[in-house]
Amino acid sequence: MGQGLSCRASDEHGLFIAVQFGDMEAVEALLERDPALLQHTTVYDRHSALHIAAANGQIEILSMLLERSVNPDVLNRHKQTPLMLAAMHGKISCLQKLLEAGANILMFDSLHGRTCLHYAAYYGHSNCLQAILSAAHSSPVAASWGFARFVNVRDGKGATPLHLAARQRRPECVHILLDNGALVCASTGGYGFPGSTPLHLAARGGSLDCIRELLAWGADRLQRDSSGRIPYMVALKHKNGACAALLNPSSVEPIVWPSPLKFISELNQEAKALLEHALMEANREREKNILKGTAYSLASPSHSDAGVDDNVSEGSESELCCICFEQACTIEVQDCGHQMCAQCTLALCCHKKPNPTTACLTPPVCPFCRSTIARLVVAKIKSEDDADQDVGDVSSSKLRKIRRSRNFSNEGSSSFKSLSAVGSFGKIGGRGSGRIAAESEWVDKP
Structure with missing residues (x-):
């Protein structure tokens, strides 16, 4: 046994x-x-x-x-x-x-x-x-x-x-x-x-x-x-x-994702990724100003805008956002079909910090025709051979080349001031190439 x-x-x-x-x-x-x-x-x-x-x-x-x-x-x-x-x-x-x-x-x-x-x-x-x-x-x-x-x-x-x-x-x-x-x-x-x-x-x-x-x-x-x-x-x-x-409560408020808005919650993945990237980059620009001159200054951008070609032969004038005249149009407003860049779209949607207690939020209107924005999608642009292609497939280097070389002030251009209460969406730098500060290790049992 x-x-x-x-x-x-x-x-x-x-x-x-x-x-x-x-x-x-x-x-x-x-x-x-x-x-x-x-x-x-x-x-x-x-x-x-x-x-x-x-x-x-x-x-x-x-x-x-x-x-x-x-x-x-x-x-x-x-x-x-x-x-x-x-x-x-x-x-x-x-x-x-x-x-x-x-x-x-x-x-x-x-x-x-x-x-x-x-x-x-x-x-x-x-x-x-x-x-x-x-x-x-x-x-x-x-x-x-x-x-x-x-x-x-x-x-x-x-x-x-x-x-x-x-x-x-x-x-x-x-x-x-x-x-x-x-x-x-x-x-x-x-x-x-x-x-x-x-x-x-x-x-x-x-x-x-x-x-x-x-x-x-x-x-x-x-x-x-x-x-x-x-x-x-x-x-x-x-x-x-x-x-x-x-x-620090005395530092400038960050830009906030407009989650309560219905047309934002119904974004497709491509449009959402463009807007989220623009938001995080704009907030990183804000961080640079906050941390400038401190021991925690952000590292240099991984790419440089120095030497950007002044002419925009690779992209027609119609491909540039007609609000800031800097970024390529990447977002299209439906049903009217007007286009603007992701940064200006965010400025339009985020000019007031969302309040979760608000019962009903009034959606913003298209800045061109004043019609209510029903939906946002990724814009289509024309390449040099006039073939349609998705903006999401355009390389970042090409998008930088079709920017204008002039920089706007922190307050933005006159046509953009009404949208930029949350801060400037002027020339946005790239993501920092390294960690800001070493994170101390600690152990916390699950």
Whole structure:
């Protein structure tokens, strides 16, 4: 009898080792000999074979286990599901397979009260985060909860996925969450310092990229935590000087993405990418002025506009924006068909900071014909051979060549002043080529 128990324990251990290293033949042989091994778990963590396959990215073994009717939501010692472990370790193929098998995206662990969305955000796996959010649109669980509620689900200490992504310096995850409706000014419960917003946590972690994203989506620099501190004070306390400079309430307000506007929320990906890039570049220009002369000055642009050709033979006059006369027309207003550059489009939409409490926002009108803007799309321009081509495919070097050589003042041209209350969209420099300041390393257990 003792020998039988020893053999079973040996088979059990062999199964877990085979799953971990992806030895499909050994797994199949062991299960053929003893199908009951599927119900066994590791001694301490209570990991099942499915947990081990998900954590190690063994997609073939995971698929085989699911085909054998293994419960996709089996729990380990801390009530973590295989889906949580796949999100934690960034195993996107296993995560997608588990989602296809009907894994529950709204299960909470007993360790921190977190979901798979929290884990993807905390560990910075943006592809896993996007896959979970995409699944949430069609998931019965998320449908019963509501998608917006799911995106802002809180863990046991009151932290949303956005709080965790900001604290862990995960700008890509911050952007994805904000783009999917995460509340930019939500306060935590007991996570971090009570009452902290994502901006407080980004200031503490010292992530300039996260701070840029949060400010561009309307984060309030004056919101206080439960001890009365604004994010600026948190950045100073943790010696994050560049972050403090951007968060200083006396510095100029950043340009904010006009998310409440209906035609902005319905942008296609190409038009949205153009406008978001223009917004971030305009805010970087603002950062240069804030950080100029300090130890945190932005690095030189990766490209230079010096020597830009004065003539615009490569692009006709009609290709230039008729508002600023500097940038190529990249955005088209529908239904009227008038075109302008992305920078001027943003100035038109962002001349007032969006107020989330406003019940109804009046959409802006086309500056040429005064008709209400119904939709924005990527503009089409004519190349030299008069063939239509998408502006998104035009190289950045060509776009720079068709700019006029003259610079506008910080206030912009006279025809542009009425649109530029948020600041100048004059000649916008390129993205800095290096980090602004070294980010101090710190450890924060999940």
